[in-house]
Amino acid sequence: MxxxxxxxxxxxxxxxxxxxxxxxxxxxxxxxxxxxxxxxKQAQHNQAVAKASSKAEELPELKEQLVxxxxxxxxxxxxxxxxxxxxxxxxxxxxxxxxxxxxxxxIEPGAEIQTEKLICIPISMRCRxxxxxxxxxxxxxxxxxxxxxIKNIRLSNNSEFSGSIIMQTTAAIYYKxxxxxxx
Numbered sequence: 001m002x003x004x005x006x007x008x009x010x011x012x013x014x015x016x017x018x019x020x021x022x023x024x025x026x027x028x029x030x031x032x033x034x035x036x037x038x039x040x041k042q043a044q045h046n047q048a049v050a051k052a053s054s055k056a057e058e059l060p061e062l063k064e065q066l067v068x069x070x071x072x073x074x075x076x077x078x079x080x081x082x083x084x085x086x087x088x089x090x091x092x093x094x095x096x097x098x099x100x101x102x103x104x105x106x107i108e109p110g111a112e113i114q115t116e117k118l119i120c121i122p123i124s125m126r127c128r129x130x131x132x133x134x135x136x137x138x139x140x141x142x143x144x145x146x147x148x149x150i151k152n153i154r155l156s157n158n159s160e161f162s163g164s165i166i167m168q169t170t171a172a173i174y175y176k177x178x179x180x181x182x183x
Contacts, residue, residue: 106127
């Protein structure tokens with residue numbers, strides 16, 4: 001009987017061991033792998049949330065920069081007229097030079113340069129005045145209703161060193177080419 005009892009205990013032990021091994025192989029280990037995978041996904045998700053929240057903190061600053069840029073550039077399309085209007089521009093520049101007390105004024109347009117959608121007119125400007133007068137002139141030039149791009153500036157002191165400088169500038173103004181428009 002003891003032998004039968006020993007065989008039953010061995011069989012029960014083997015069955016119990018098989019159940020434990022089966023549980024480990026078919027339930028516990030796959031569940032542990034799923035838990036690891038879920039923890040990794042949760043860590044990735046937490047990183048993504050942290051990154052998004054840090055970007056969200058930058059959003060007001062970016063909005064403020066956008067508003068500043070829009071203010072600086074203004075309405076670009078409105079600053080590029082459909083007509084040449086060179087005479088009007090040259091008159092406006094002369095008025096600005098007079099307002100700022102600049103003398104020996106010379107404003108000369110160059111040959112037009114055609115691009116894909118715009119026509120560029122180079123403008124040479126020359127005048128004499130104090131550095132402050134020239135600076136105020138450039139500030140006023142930025143406020144014109146027409147886009148003016150300054151290509152280069154040359155400031156030269158006069159030979160008497162009286163505080164008067166000679167300003168020479170190459171600028172460009174633009175207008176839109178409209179089919180059927182004559183120069």
